[in-house]
Amino acid sequence: MTQPLSLGRLFPGAFAADAARAVSGVAFDSRKVEPGQVFVALAGVKADGARFIADAVAKGAVAVVSGQPRPADLDGSMAFAQVDDPRLALSLAAAVVHPRQPGTIVAVTGTSGKSSVADFTRQIFQALGHEAASLGTVGIVTAKAAQYGSLTTPDPLSLHASLDRLAGEGVTHLAMEASSHGLDQRRLDGVRLKAGAFLNLGRDHLDYHPTVEDYLAAKLRLWALLPEGAPVVINLDDPSAKAALSAALAKGLSAIGITMEDSATLRAGTRSDFIRDTGGRGRVLSLEPIERAGFSQRLTITVDEGRIEVLLPLAGDFMASNALAAAGLAIATGEDTVAALRAISGLTGVPGRLERVGEANGGLVVVDYAHKPDALAAVLSTLRGSASGRLICVFGCGGDRDTGKRPLMGAIAAKGADIAIVTDDNPRSENPAAIRAAVLAASPKLTEIGDRAEAIRAAVRMLAPGDVLVVAGKGHETGQIIGDRTYPFSDQDVVRTAIAEIAG
Numbered sequence: 001m002t003q004p005l006s007l008g009r010l011f012p013g014a015f016a017a018d019a020a021r022a023v024s025g026v027a028f029d030s031r032k033v034e035p036g037q038v039f040v041a042l043a044g045v046k047a048d049g050a051r052f053i054a055d056a057v058a059k060g061a062v063a064v065v066s067g068q069p070r071p072a073d074l075d076g077s078m079a080f081a082q083v084d085d086p087r088l089a090l091s092l093a094a095a096v097v098h099p100r101q102p103g104t105i106v107a108v109t110g111t112s113g114k115s116s117v118a119d120f121t122r123q124i125f126q127a128l129g130h131e132a133a134s135l136g137t138v139g140i141v142t143a144k145a146a147q148y149g150s151l152t153t154p155d156p157l158s159l160h161a162s163l164d165r166l167a168g169e170g171v172t173h174l175a176m177e178a179s180s181h182g183l184d185q186r187r188l189d190g191v192r193l194k195a196g197a198f199l200n201l202g203r204d205h206l207d208y209h210p211t212v213e214d215y216l217a218a219k220l221r222l223w224a225l226l227p228e229g230a231p232v233v234i235n236l237d238d239p240s241a242k243a244a245l246s247a248a249l250a251k252g253l254s255a256i257g258i259t260m261e262d263s264a265t266l267r268a269g270t271r272s273d274f275i276r277d278t279g280g281r282g283r284v285l286s287l288e289p290i291e292r293a294g295f296s297q298r299l300t301i302t303v304d305e306g307r308i309e310v311l312l313p314l315a316g317d318f319m320a321s322n323a324l325a326a327a328g329l330a331i332a333t334g335e336d337t338v339a340a341l342r343a344i345s346g347l348t349g350v351p352g353r354l355e356r357v358g359e360a361n362g363g364l365v366v367v368d369y370a371h372k373p374d375a376l377a378a379v380l381s382t383l384r385g386s387a388s389g390r391l392i393c394v395f396g397c398g399g400d401r402d403t404g405k406r407p408l409m410g411a412i413a414a415k416g417a418d419i420a421i422v423t424d425d426n427p428r429s430e431n432p433a434a435i436r437a438a439v440l441a442a443s444p445k446l447t448e449i450g451d452r453a454e455a456i457r458a459a460v461r462m463l464a465p466g467d468v469l470v471v472a473g474k475g476h477e478t479g480q481i482i483g484d485r486t487y488p489f490s491d492q493d494v495v496r497t498a499i500a501e502i503a504g
């Protein structure tokens, strides 16, 4: 029988005299409080949760946890605790409310590639015979179902409810994404992780993180969530790899490095530095593409056990590196190295990640989630290798987000594509034309079609044999956010309709 929830069990040491008091659960949003719950007041990005204590009490909260002193007007019968870090307290309490977790959980962080790596790791775990799931930007995916979510790393209550449900459904292996917001806001504390991975650091989220250094530090908080000696997978080809490795070693973690042979050769020393820095204990998985044909590539992976050849049915260095990181995570949890690497041959794509949606006039249309400078550059360089004709790109920049990336993305698209059309991508509360103007200022080569559906239709109509069109930015998403409303919008659906119009 499950033990009843009490303040003492949920918040050990915080409630002294009231520790034995029974409660029905935890809430951090006053609007969602149910009678008998504890309200945790979080100092938020937009609002201060302490302002909503009275609302929470009115909805039936019986206790309050806050980072601030007890409000003078709080009813004397109400249990109250002041804690140093309410977000940490919330996450640890969520893990008590929803106690079950899959036995093997791995988490991946990085600016780009998290969704692919989480999903590839799920696929590799499944290929190795485990009940596996992935959790992240594309939602929760198991062998039986996909359930779409909204955040990359959900709030702690939703996260732990999902972990509990998955464990109850028999899922033993989970690969999840760890966003910098999630790590900074301690949403992952209380998740019992076995291994972690660091992929890369690019320009993103500088509306939230004050500096790039702060952004990197948030990502590297992942290491603090791992038990002593746990293995971490580090992409040695990223310029931040050294920082990621030193932080891991300083925490007593062990390391598996992944690298693409080409870049290792270019950046001579990558492998030897890693071996030296890890005192000879770090393992390296190094990968060399040996043949590329259309959207698949034959790869050789060199490991201590020898050389293994796999056929990855996905295009580009980026996907190859992501597949290797996923195999690295499986190996980090104790899976057989050769079996984990061989499973790369069976990987299928991830929705909205270099997703081939259809063909028109002998040209190919691909939808990709790339909405950051580095990701757009990587996608364009990958697709350049798959296009015997022109490379066409439809893209935009979001409103109410890092404005600095607008000219950067404009310049990348102008350089990387033969035709680049700037359109709208979640303008939110900003004037869409002003966002487009900031992107267009990067190059006179860029053209503008504000309406996203019209931009996609126009690009599909341009296709000629050998061309590749990439519609970048939304990937798996199903809405366009204008003002504070989300209007249904799917790049894939618009592409399919445009193709059907041409065919009809």
Ligand SMILES: CC(=O)N[C@H]1[C@@H](OP(=O)(O)OP(=O)(O)OC[C@H]2O[C@@H](n3ccc(=O)[nH]c3=O)[C@H](O)[C@@H]2O)O[C@H](CO)[C@@H](O)[C@@H]1O[C@H](C)C(=O)N[C@@H](C)C(=O)N[C@H](CCC(=O)O)C(=O)O
Residues within 6 Å of the ligand: 028, 029, 030, 031, 041, 042, 043, 044, 045, 046, 047, 048, 049, 050, 052, 150, 151, 152, 153, 154, 155, 156, 179, 180, 181, 182, 185, 187
């Ligand atoms: C900007 C941000 O990260 N916000 C997250 C944060 O909310 P917050 O604490 O800042 O919220 P707030 O609006 O300032 O309110 C403060 C507190 O008052 C409470 N409140 C507010 C109003 C009210 O009437 N009553 C009340 O109690 C709120 O519930 C909150 O606890 O903490 C919440 C609990 O964990 C998160 O759900 C919430 O994510 C929001 C929904 C969000 O959109 N986050 C995005 C930016 C995000 O996290 N994205 C990352 C990265 C994605 C990527 O890599 O691209 C992700 O992991 O998805």
